[in-house]
Amino acid sequence: MHAEGAIRSPYAEMARFLDATGQEALDQKRREAEVLFRRIGVTFAVYTEGGDPERLIPFDVIPRILARDEWERLSQGLEQRVRALNAFLTDVYGEQAIIKAGRIPPELVLQNEGYLPQMRGFVPPGGVWTVISGIDLVRTEADQFYVLEDNCRTPSGVSYMLENREAMFRLFPEICARHRIAPVSHYPEELLETLKSIAPESCSGTPNVVVLTPGPYNSAYYEHSFLADEMGVELVEGADLFVRDEMVFMRTTAGPKRVDVIYRRIDDDFIDPECFRADSVVGVPGLMAAYRAGNVSLANAPGTGIADDKAVYPYVPEMVRFYLKEEPILSNVPTFMCERPADQDYVLANLDKLVVKLARGSGGYGMLVGPHATQEQRDDFAGRIKARPGDYIAQPTLALSTVPTLGEAGIGPRHVDLRPFVLFGKEVRMVPGGLTRVALREGSLVVNSSQGGGTKDTWVLMEDPPAEGQLALPPPEEPAALQSQGQSQSQSQGKSQSQGQSSRQQQGEG
Amino acid sequence: MLSRTADCLFWLGRYSERAGNVARGLAATLRMAMLAQPLSAEDEWRSLLIATGSEPGFLAKHPAPTAEAVIHWLTLDLDNPSGIAACVEAGRRNARTVRTALTVDMWEAINDTWIEFRRLDPSVTKGDRLPGFLDWVKSRTLLFNGAATDTMLRDDAWRFVHLGTMLERADNTARLLDVRHAAFDASGGADASHYAQWQAVLRSVSALRAYQHVFHARLQPQLVVELLLLRKELPRSLLACYRSVESVLDAIADNNGGTRGACHSLAAQLHASMRDTETADILEQGLHGFLTGTIDRNIELGQQIGLLYLNGRQP
Numbered sequence: 076m077h078a079e080g081a082i083r084s085p086y087a088e089m090a091r092f093l094d095a096t097g098q099e100a101l102d103q104k105r106r107e108a109e110v111l112f113r114r115i116g117v118t119f120a121v122y123t124e125g126g127d128p129e130r131l132i133p134f135d136v137i138p139r140i141l142a143r144d145e146w147e148r149l150s151q152g153l154e155q156r157v158r159a160l161n162a163f164l165t166d167v168y169g170e171q172a173i174i175k176a177g178r179i180p181p182e183l184v185l186q187n188e189g190y191l192p193q194m195r196g197f198v199p200p201g202g203v204w205t206v207i208s209g210i211d212l213v214r215t216e217a218d219q220f221y222v223l224e225d226n227c228r229t230p231s232g233v234s235y236m237l238e239n240r241e242a243m244f245r246l247f248p249e250i251c252a253r254h255r256i257a258p259v260s261h262y263p264e265e266l267l268e269t270l271k272s273i274a275p276e277s278c279s280g281t282p283n284v285v286v287l288t289p290g291p292y293n294s295a296y297y298e299h300s301f302l303a304d305e306m307g308v309e310l311v312e313g314a315d316l317f318v319r320d321e322m323v324f325m326r327t328t329a330g331p332k333r334v335d336v337i338y339r340r341i342d343d344d345f346i347d348p349e350c351f352r353a354d355s356v357v358g359v360p361g362l363m364a365a366y367r368a369g370n371v372s373l374a375n376a377p378g379t380g381i382a383d384d385k386a387v388y389p390y391v392p393e394m395v396r397f398y399l400k401e402e403p404i405l406s407n408v409p410t411f412m413c414e415r416p417a418d419q420d421y422v423l424a425n426l427d428k429l430v431v432k433l434a435r436g437s438g439g440y441g442m443l444v445g446p447h448a449t450q451e452q453r454d455d456f457a458g459r460i461k462a463r464p465g466d467y468i469a470q471p472t473l474a475l476s477t478v479p480t481l482g483e484a485g486i487g488p489r490h491v492d493l494r495p496f497v498l499f500g501k502e503v504r505m506v507p508g509g510l511t512r513v514a515l516r517e518g519s520l521v522v523n524s525s526q527g528g529g530t531k532d533t534w535v536l537m538e539d540p541p542a543e544g545q546l547a548l549p550p551p552e553e554p555a556a557l558q559s560q561g562q563s564q565s566q567s568q569g570k571s572q573s574q575g576q577s578s579r580q581q582q583g584e585g
Numbered sequence: 586m587l588s589r590t591a592d593c594l595f596w597l598g599r600y601s602e603r604a605g606n607v608a609r610g611l612a613a614t615l616r617m618a619m620l621a622q623p624l625s626a627e628d629e630w631r632s633l634l635i636a637t638g639s640e641p642g643f644l645a646k647h648p649a650p651t652a653e654a655v656i657h658w659l660t661l662d663l664d665n666p667s668g669i670a671a672c673v674e675a676g677r678r679n680a681r682t683v684r685t686a687l688t689v690d691m692w693e694a695i696n697d698t699w700i701e702f703r704r705l706d707p708s709v710t711k712g713d714r715l716p717g718f719l720d721w722v723k724s725r726t727l728l729f730n731g732a733a734t735d736t737m738l739r740d741d742a743w744r745f746v747h748l749g750t751m752l753e754r755a756d757n758t759a760r761l762l763d764v765r766h767a768a769f770d771a772s773g774g775a776d777a778s779h780y781a782q783w784q785a786v787l788r789s790v791s792a793l794r795a796y797q798h799v800f801h802a803r804l805q806p807q808l809v810v811e812l813l814l815l816r817k818e819l820p821r822s823l824l825a826c827y828r829s830v831e832s833v834l835d836a837i838a839d840n841n842g843g844t845r846g847a848c849h850s851l852a853a854q855l856h857a858s859m860r861d862t863e864t865a866d867i868l869e870q871g872l873h874g875f876l877t878g879t880i881d882r883n884i885e886l887g888q889q890i891g892l893l894y895l896n897g898r899q900p
Contacts, residue, residue: 113700114693291682304685315589315897326588326897328741329841 085140085536086479092250093137093479093486101136101481104246108134111242132235133529138243139478139491139511143257146507146535149212149220152404153495154503155395157208160227160382161499162398163391164204167381168194178397179390187387189380191343193350197367199376200273201501206374207266207338208497209233209509212405214476221408221473223492225391227383228375229340232510232530233496234298237262237305239510239532257507257535262496263305265504266338270306272500273372274335282335284308285325287316289341289357299340313341318361321368336372337362343377351377385434385468386412409471413464422460422469426453429469430520431460444520446472475520480513480531490514492522493533507535590686591745592895593679598733598749600676601695604669605726606757607659608719610636613761613789615715618652620781630655632764639667660710660718669722673702688736691729698725741840748833748890755826755855756883761789762813763876769806770872783809790821810872811864823879824859830886831856837894848889855882 093101112131141149166173167184174181184190209230211223240259244251267284274282288299290312303310315325316334324331339346345355350363365371381387389410392403411418411429422429431443443456460467477488495509511531512522522528614633618626630650634640639658642665647654660669677699684692709718730750737743762769768782783804787793792812799818800808814823831852838845858879867875892898 114696291678300684309587309590310685311587312589315587327841328586328588328591328837328894330844330898 085142085534088253089138089140089250090479092253098485101486104136105134105481107246108136108242111245112238115238133515134239134242135480135489135513135515135529135531136243136246137479137481137486138532138534139493139513140254140534140536141508142536143538145218146257148218148404149495150505150507152220153210153497153505155399155401155404156210156222156225156391157205157497157499157503159391159394159398160208160225161202161204163394164376164379164382165198165202166398168197168378173394173397176397178393179387183386183390184381187381187384189378189382189384189387191378191380193363194376194378197378200275200369200372203273203499204376204379205382205497206269206273206376206499208499209494210405210497212493212495213408213473213491214493215473216476220405222391222405223408224385224388225383226494227379228342230494230496231295231298231340232494232512233262234301235530236496236506236508236510236533237301239530243532254534255537257537259506259508262506263302265498265506266302267306267308269498269500269504270336270338270374273374275369275372277369278335283333284336284338285311285316285334287311287313287337287339287341287346287359289313289345293340295340302338313355313357313359316359316362318359318365321361321365321370323359323362323365323371334371336374338374343380346373346377385432386414386465388468408473411469413460413467413469418469419460419464422467423457426457428471430472431456431467431469434466434468442521444472447518447520472520478511478513478531480515482515482517487517489517490520490522491531508533586686586741586745588895588897590683591741592891593683594686594742594745595749595890595895597676597679597683597695598746598751599753600672600679601726601729602750602753602757603667604672604676605723606753607637607667607669607672608722608726609789609791610757610761611656611659612716612719612723613785615719616788617781617785626652633659636760636764637667638760639665642666656710656715661705661707670702673699683742686742688732690732690736694725694729694732698729741837744833744837744840745894748830748837751826751829751833752883752887752890754821755823755830756880758790758813758821758823758826759876759879759883762786762810763873763880766873766876769810769868779806780804786813790819792819792821795819807864807868810867814867815859815862815864822859824856827852827856827859834890841894844893846889846893848886848893851882851886851889855879855886 109131112134163173167190171181171184173179174184205227207230209226209232211226212220213223214220236259240256270284271282274284284306285308286299286303286306288296288310290296293299300310309315309325311325311334316323316337317326317331318324319331323334323337325334341357344352346358347360347362348355348358349360351358362371362373363377366373366377389407389412392407395401395403411422413419413422422431425445426443427445427448429445431445433441443452445453448456456467475490478491479486480489482489491511491513493509493511495505498504511533513529513531514520514522514527515529516527519527610633614629618629627650630652631640634643634650634655637659643650643655643658646664647658658665658668662668663670663674665671666675677695680687680692680695687695705718708714733743733746733750737746765782765786768779783806784793787796787804787809790813795818796804796809796812799812799816802808812819812822816822817824817828819825831849834849834852838849
């Protein structure tokens with residue numbers, strides 16, 4: 076829905092369906108969805124609050140729908156952006172041409188907490204640093220998408236993308252069948268292929284891929300175990316791995332087994348106590364030495380935090396031009412960097428119109444949504460910005476588009492964003508769509524699950540007609556009494572069979 | 586398979602079995618305590634504490650084994666690592682860690698038990714409601730075992746769960762019999778109290794009817810011992826358990842490069858000690874000695890399985 080209240084054409088069929096389905100029926104479906112997610116155990120740990128440690132992210136039963144041409148343009152932009160980000164990473168840990176060319180301030184990169192000096196001079200297999208990226212997008216009008224932020228470290232949420240689709244198939248088989256929805260369920264296969272493709276050159280045979288998790292108490296543990304399961308690979312914790320002679324092994328019932336590729340869902344700081352934080356208990360001592368020796372591949376590579384830093388973000392369009400010699404397909408949200416005096420003056424004068432974020436925060440913590448804040452909150456942020464301008468960036472509140480969402484008082488418009496997942500190995504792969512997050516409170520702009528956001532299924536519609544020439548199979552055999560001709564059982568058998576069936580029917584009706 | 590995965594599966598099997606066994610023990614003791622003189626009721630509850638191996642922990646919290654205190658200790662008290670509450674928690678924690686190695690049916694059996702357990706009103710173990718609660722715990726263990734048996738691939742994941750279940754079951758049968766060993770001593774007469782104890786032992790392993798089906802006779806102590814230790818027909822007999830343990834360990838070894846360790850010879854010995862022994866010999870040498878020796882070797886077997894498979898060998 077847009078400002079004028081017009082409904083885009085991909086929603087036409089859905090709109091008819093929602094009109095025909097009462098609020099009560101939709102509420103019932105929502106409750107069924109909750110039971111479903113709780114039973115499967117799709118849960119998420121929310122920090123800072125007490126109560127149930129394993130909580131559900133609210134699931135909105137009305138899908139968000141994109142037309143195929145919309146997605147195609149988006150996916151081109153996503154591929155371009157991810158290629159530029161990887162070129163940037165290779166460059167800043169290598170010759171630093173973009174800095175020498177004066178296209179990005181050196182201190183912004185080299186003094187950034189996200190920049191890991193340990194990675195200087197290193198090139199990961201294939202020059203791929205961000206094997207898995209999640210790019211957060213928002214839409215303001217029909218053809219205008221903005222990139223809100225890049226997630227190049229350990230982006231999460233893909234399991235919700237997959238489970239949401241499964242839930243929709245189960246709850247709304249009919250309306251799903253009336254659309255041609257591009258499938259997403261092959262994501263784990265694409266991920267596994269991508270991970271195998273970055274195996275060390277020295278690896279012969281099928282690479283042994285593992286998912287490395289901090290453990291069951293991590294908020295995204297469900298996703299870690301889900302992905303390992305779907306890919307059919309081991310889910311390991313740090314203590315399951317050890318390094319000997321710069322090679323990584325896992326401890327198995329049949330003795331040590333060599334590991335070739337690690338999809339690690341542990342932050343850089345914690346992966347190797349010998350290289351980064353010495354107090355890490357979830358990492359693997361010696362892992363970085365094995366990595367540098369080229370005996371194991373890590374996805375994503377350590378050091379990618381410099382590429383998704385909010386202070387570096389304003390320079391991504393410049394990266395596209397500098398490395399790819401192309402014009403960016405996806406726009407950035409205009410961003411004010413409070414450490415620039417002119418920007419800071421503007422931000423302080425316009426706090427009521429801007430969203431202020433920590434340059435290095437995540438999960439929607441510590442942000443100010445100016446138009447919805449009190450004067451007191453704005454004054455508080457003004458003080459913080461003056462004290463540590465380098466910590467803050469600000470962006471205008473966009474006239475975000477909304478999509479129909481089931482609220483307590485019926486269906487209403489809510490703000491959404493979209494996180495497509497981009498896989499990058501030998502080539503770039505994506506499944507159509509991504510994770511749609513929705514701000515469930517009316518008027519709210521914050522979609523983070525830790526701040527009361529929910530998720531929706533995301534449909535990319537395929538408009539091509541179904542392929543011709545379906546397979547033809549003969550109908551299944553039936554007992555003689557039920558058919559007039561064709562293959563039949565002998566008379567007596569047929570009779571007893573049909574008697575049996577009718578008596579079963581009676582039982583069924585009773 | 587990852588050693589940690591094997592460890593979690595093994596303990597999942599053990600904890601699930603243990604929760605059911607504690608419930609069975611409680612149900613049998615409840616009957617005995619009803620029959621007993623008021624003065625000896627405490628002995629019944631003390632026997633159960635000893636059988637579950639949790640008497641020291643209990644005495645650190647409670648002055649005397651009253652029915653109320655023992656029931657709470659064995660059902661809802663999370664301080665008791667062998668209590669039902671702790672078994673449900675630990676079983677589910679292990680299951681959650683290795684979700685990918687379980688079938689959906691197994692996970693749901695465990696997770697639903699855990700969810701329902703957390704919602705229980707604490708009065709569920711009080712008075713008349715206790716038998717219903719114990720039946721529920723038993724039925725959840727049966728559901729878990731059924732889900733495992735009916736839905737798991739017969740691979741190492743199944744083998745480690747089953748190994749844990751069988752080892753725990755053997756331990757439980759030996760302990761339940763051992764705390765009442767005096768009632769089976771050759772010198773003891775067949776008075777009413779002994780008779781009730783034989784019944785209680787059989788009941789606690791769901792074998793009272795089975796006894797009749799096998800022997801078609803009045804309860805006799807040597808036949809009860811024979812059934813619980815040496816009959817392969819009874820799924821909870823030590824022979825049946827150790828036969829499974831030995832063959833499962835063999836299959837695990839075959840599937841993991843053929844290496845065998847101390848656990849394999851120990852399992853073979855335990856199996857042989859049930860297969861090649863007569864009831865009369867056991868009673869002659871002393872039931873108590875035989876059972877405590879078995880329990881000790883069972884513990885040793887668990888440790889050796891840990892060393893070879895569960896703790897993560899390094900070259």
